[in-house]
Amino acid sequence: MTEHKTGGDLTLGGQRVHERLTREEPELIARVLTRIQEQVADYRRLPVEELAGDIARITQQAVRAFARSLREDRQLNDAELRQIGASAVRRAEEGFPLEAVLTAYHVGAREIFAVGSAEAGRADVADLLEVADRVLAFVGTITGAVTRGYLEELRTKVGQEHTARRTLLSVLADGGPVDGVARSAGITLPARYLVLSVELGPHADEASPGVDAGIAVRRKLRRFLAAFEQSCGEGVLASLDGPGGLVLLPLAGRLAEVAEWRALLDTAGRAAGVDVLAAAEPAEPSEVRLVAARTGEVLEVLRWFGRPPGLYRLDDVLVEYQLTRPGEARDRLAAVLAPLDEHPELSETLAAYLELDTNRRRTAARLHVHPNTVDYRLRRVRELTGIDPLHPAGLPRIIAALAARRASEPRRG
Missing domain, CATH: 1.10.490.20 (Phycocyanins)
Structure with missing residues (x-):
């Protein structure tokens, strides 16, 4: 044996x-x-x-x-x-x-x-x-x-907690009575939230051959939210898809300074491995609906004016925000560029020229044309619109007209 x-x-x-x-x-x-x-x-x-x-x-x-x-x-x-x-x-x-x-x-x-x-x-x-x-x-x-x-x-x-948090976020965003929902979910509402409307850039893995893009997106979102939860606890509420969405962070003594908001957003962006563009504003729970609508509008303004990634408040884009509010003035300003509709190469050149800080050589390099071609096209813009993008006095108006035109376009997605 x-x-x-x-x-x-x-x-x-x-x-x-x-x-x-x-x-x-x-x-x-x-x-x-x-x-x-x-x-x-x-x-x-x-x-x-x-x-x-x-x-x-x-x-x-x-x-x-x-x-x-x-x-x-x-x-x-x-x-x-x-x-x-x-x-x-x-x-x-x-x-x-x-x-x-x-x-x-x-x-x-x-x-x-x-x-x-x-x-x-x-x-x-x-x-x-x-x-x-x-x-x-x-x-x-x-x-x-x-x-x-x-x-x-x-x-x-x-489960119940997940459903309750989604319901609470929905009620906050819709402006409904939140106290009862919070009590039933066992959630203590903070005195104030930091309301974030965010746009997440694509992660490199989303376009990598052979990589499941859906998994890459979910992983990006999980890491993005985990950075907030690590700093702010379980009270974080979010509604995000691949491109972005709404995040509510309980302030409750944390994130007292705007610099801290920016640092936390940078941390979350690095954790997710993407660039993040965000509009932020604090709000009491009863104010979330109005503030979320406003931060959403500010985020659109940031896109229209081509602002670089980072965290912005309404105070950072007051002029740009006002320029793009719906109305007769915005419609007329947008119409200034209507003559360019028949000349897509002029629209493309103007957009690149403004995005690249009016640098003719960099614009030419991006468009794969000679700098003289850029000059010619910008002079044609002046002839068609009456605004000279090559002159300092014309820049504010042409930038505003381009933003107004983008704001007038139907919203995508």
Whole structure:
């Protein structure tokens, strides 16, 4: 009768299995990542940064957890299972398929067994069977942890708290009575919110060949909001899609200065890996509807005037805001550029010239024409509109006319 061995004593090819796994950990992790990408199509659509970061990290944690469980002759403990469950939560947040996550762990387990048993001989049959049994038990335990973590996150997304927060945001944005909704959700309203209307630039991964753009967008939004939640707690309310949306940050003693607003927005933009254009204004809960409408309008003004990424208040664009308010004056100002409709090359040249700070050479380089061509086109703009964009006195009016024209165009999206 063969004597039963503890996990720490299981030996294949003359070496304890847990020691082999520890010694060959870097190569094993690289093998697991390679096999996952080869065998699980969804992982090939992940950004390289995520594969080399979060996915590699959880792979390392899983390999080490199995090696420890062998050495200490036990099942995975609660801390190890929490790490695995937390990773599954992140995949659920990104909308990554549960089937793919589970398949990846099975692929990893096969590689663990392959490395651990690589030098097994005929004399190792008993230990080999024991190691195989432990790998299967490991896979079963992990499958439970992953499934629980993933499904719990899904339930959170559609659960009562999530629904209540969405309802609260909707009521705040619509100007309805919020006290009852907040009480039923167990949410204490702050004295004031910082209302942010934001436009998020595209992340590079969204256009990367082979990367799932939907996952890249959700990952961008998750990281963007996580930066706010880390600073402001769970009271952050948001309605965001890929291009942007509305965010309410509870002030409650935080973010007292505009400089702090800007610093937090910069932090969130860096976390998401994108440029952010935002209009901000504080508001009491009863004022959110009016203030959100105004910050939305300010954000449009920022787009129309081509402002660079950053955080702006109404006070930063008072003249621009007033110039673009609906009315007869705006319509007439926009009509100044109507003669350019039949000359798209003139409109393109004028827009580039103004965007590039009236630099003729940079404008020419962008449009791939000679600087003399830029001069000719700008003189034609003067002939057709009566405004000279080459003269300092004409710049304010031509800039205002272009913004008024953009403001008069039908809203996209």
